[in-house]
Amino acid sequence: MDDLDRKILHELQRDASLGLEEIGTRVGLSRNACWRRIKTMEDAGIIRARVTLLDAAKLNLGLTVFIQVRAAQHDADWLDTFARATRAMPEILGVYRMTGDLDYLIRARVxxxxxxxxxxxxxxxxxxxxDVSASFVMEEIKDTTALPL
Incomplete structure (x- = not known):
């Protein structure tokens, strides 16, 4: 990856609906050169998907909750059950295995x-x-999907 790739990624993270012409203009490349670079990054897995971000509050999902979980067991069967259950629940947006006192942190929108x-x-x-406990977000100070490039 070079600086032009990073510029393209920056533009796509800000607005994935931009056309190739507009991205090319913003980063100083032709439409075709831009397309080739994007295709290369998609093939390499750097670009995993292009999505639309929704306003959760306008969709009546105004409460963000972080759920702290301590596992009942520490074996492959429990982890498989936990992973399948959390992946199947659309309210759960992220599940993370943690170090320290708790085993898993779940981020959900309700x-x-x-x-x-x-x-x-x-x-x-x-x-x-x-053990399960929860913390509720009172104010979102920063919430972004953009990675630092």
């Missing part, structure tokens, strides 16, 4: 506390856990 309780009940019905 409408309100009642919706969180429904999610919590569904999760503990699918996966045995030793």
């Amino acid at each position: 409408a309100d506390m009642a919706d969180y309780d429904r999610l919590y009940q569904a999760l503990i019905a699918r996966v045995p856990m030793r």
Whole structure:
């Protein structure tokens, strides 16, 4: 990757709907040269997908919750059950295995506390856990999908 690739990625992270002509103009390349570089980065897996970001509050998903989980067991079967369950729940946006006191951190979006309780009940019905606690976001100070290039 060179500086031109980084410039292209910067533009795509800001607005993936930009056409090749516009990206080329912004980074100083022809449409075809831009397309070749983007295709190369897609083939290499650097560009995984192009998505549309939605306004969660306008879709009645105004509450972000971080759920801290301590596993009931530490074996492959439990992890497989946990992974399948969390991947199948669309409210769960991210699941991370952690170091330190807790085992997993889950990031989810729900409408309100009642919706969180429904999610919590569904999760503990699918996966045995030793301990579950939650923290609710009061204010989003920064929330971005753009990686630093």
